[in-house]
Each structure stands twice: as C-alpha cells, then as structure tokens.
Amino acid sequence: SAVISQKPSRDICQRGTSLTIQCQVDSQVTMMFWYRQQPGQSLTLIATANQGSEATYESGFVIDKFPISRPNLTFSTLTVSNMSPEDSSIYLCSGALAGGTDTQYFGPGTRLTVL
Amino acid sequence: AQSVTQLDSHVSVSEGTPVLLRCNYSSSYSPSLFWYVQHPNKGLQLLLKYTSAATLVKGINGFEAEFKKSETSFHLTKPSAHMSDAAEYFCVVSEPGAGSYQLTFGKGTKLSVIP
Numbered sequence: 001s002a003v004i005s006q007k008p009s010r011d012i013c014q015r016g017t018s019l020t021i022q023c024q025v026d027s028q029v030t031m032m033f034w035y036r037q038q039p040g041q042s043l044t045l046i047a048t049a050n051q052g053s054e055a056t057y058e059s060g061f062v063i064d065k066f067p068i069s070r071p072n073l074t075f076s077t078l079t080v081s082n083m084s085p086e087d088s089s090i091y092l093c094s095g096a097l098a099g100g101t102d103t104q105y106f107g108p109g110t111r112l113t114v115l
Numbered sequence: 116a117q118s119v120t121q122l123d124s125h126v127s128v129s130e131g132t133p134v135l136l137r138c139n140y141s142s143s144y145s146p147s148l149f150w151y152v153q154h155p156n157k158g159l160q161l162l163l164k165y166t167s168a169a170t171l172v173k174g175i176n177g178f179e180a181e182f183k184k185s186e187t188s189f190h191l192t193k194p195s196a197h198m199s200d201a202a203e204y205f206c207v208v209s210e211p212g213a214g215s216y217q218l219t220f221g222k223g224t225k226l227s228v229i230p
Binding site: 001004041042043044045092094102103104105106107108109111 | 147149151156157158159160161164205209217218220221222223
C-alpha cells in the first residue's frame with residue numbers, strides 16, 4: 001500500500017478567499033489525483049495531477065477555480081480559489097502505485113467549510 | 116462508459132448478524148472492482164479489489180465480495196457484523212483510459228450496526 005498525508009485536516013474560510021491543500025505521498029506512488037466529496041455525496045474526480053506539467057481536469061472543473069501543482073513525484077497542492085459556500089466539501093488526494101496498477105490509496109481528506 | 120449502482124443507500128443490521136451490501140456495475144471493458152470504507156471523519160480505506168484472478172475476493176476485517184459477471188454484480192458480505200463496521204461503503208469500478216485509470220464511485224451505502 002501507499003502512505004498519503006494531507007494538510008490541513010480541516011479549515012473554516014471566508015467567502016472570496018482561497019485555500020491551498022497539500023498532499024504528500026510516499027515514493028512508490030506515480031500517479032496522483034484530487035477528488036471532491038460534497039456533503040452526503042460520493043466522490044467526484046477533480047483532476048489528475050501531472051508531474052511538471054498542467055493537471056488534467058475533468059468536465060465541470062477548471063484550472064482558474066482549482067489550480068493544481070505537482071512540482072515533484074511525491075508532492076501536490078490543490079488550491080480552491082475565490083471560495084463560496086458551495087465549495088464546502090471534503091477534498092481528498094489519492095495516489096496510484098508504480099507498475100500500472102489501478103488501485104488508488106487515499107489521504108485522510110481536508111474538510112473545508114466556507115462561510 | 117462505466118457506472119456503478121449501489122442498491123441500498125442505508126443498511127441496518129444487528130451486531131453478530133450477516134452483512135450484505137449490494138453493488139451492480141456497467142463496463143465496456145474487463146473492469147477492476149473495489150470496495151472502499153469511510154469511517155466518520157476519516158479518509159477512504161481499501162477493503163478489497165477484484166481483478167480477474169478469482170471471483171471470490173477476500174478483504175480486510177472479514178469482508179469478502181463475489182464477482183458475478185452474468186449478473187454484473189459485486190456484492191460485499193461479512194458473516195458477522197461488528198460495531199466497528201458502522202461506516203459508509205463505496206463500490207468502485209475502474210477502466211483504463213486516456214493513459215490513466217478512472218475510478219467511478221457508487222453513491223455509497225451507510226451501514227449501521229445495532230447493539
């Protein structure tokens with residue numbers, strides 16, 4: 001398995017501000033992903049974080065709202081920009097191991113509340 | 116396109132009785148199938164994974180799931196529920212595509228265990 005950590009674990013933010021979430025994975029991980037889990041809902045993929053290049057975003061998610069960086073193999077950030085109460089969710093990062101496996105291991109999540 | 120249907124949004128069992136969480140999937144390819152568990156205020160933990168090696172898959176904490184291609188089902192079972200099993204369970208399907216593995220999550224089944 002892989003070890004994934006995130007910070008912060010939770011935050012309460014004001015409307016119009018931005019929050020950057022950090023994700024650290026162990027060295028076995030090659031692919032990294034960011035998900036959103038809205039209250040009472042399942043997980044929705046936001047984007048695939050690509051090392052050294054722009055992230056690949058899913059339909060309905062744009063770089064201006066959710067800029068993602070992945071400067072090296074083991075670290076990625078997700079920024080939630082110009083927040084509104086509708087952005088209140090749990091944000092999770094995940095990693096897939098090297099070797100082409102499709103198993104993803106998840107971080108503990110960041111619980112974001114926007115007032 | 117792939118999809119997952121979890122047939123019950125909420126299942127309630129008494130401690131010591133069997134657990135059955137139902138999942139049906141749709142996939143254009145030979146999919147990988149997963150069950151993840153999410154305890155309150157926690158991230159997702161991988162319970163088990165089906166690839167194609169065996170139709171009956173054993174996971175952690177006494178859970179197992181059986182892949183039935185003819186029924187396109189992947190139901191999760193446990194012979195005897197424990198209080199610590201109370202959590203949200205997600206059935207997930209994966210297909211390779213566009214160079215990365217896309218996970219599609221079911222809407223989740225909340226398992227309650229009654230003492």
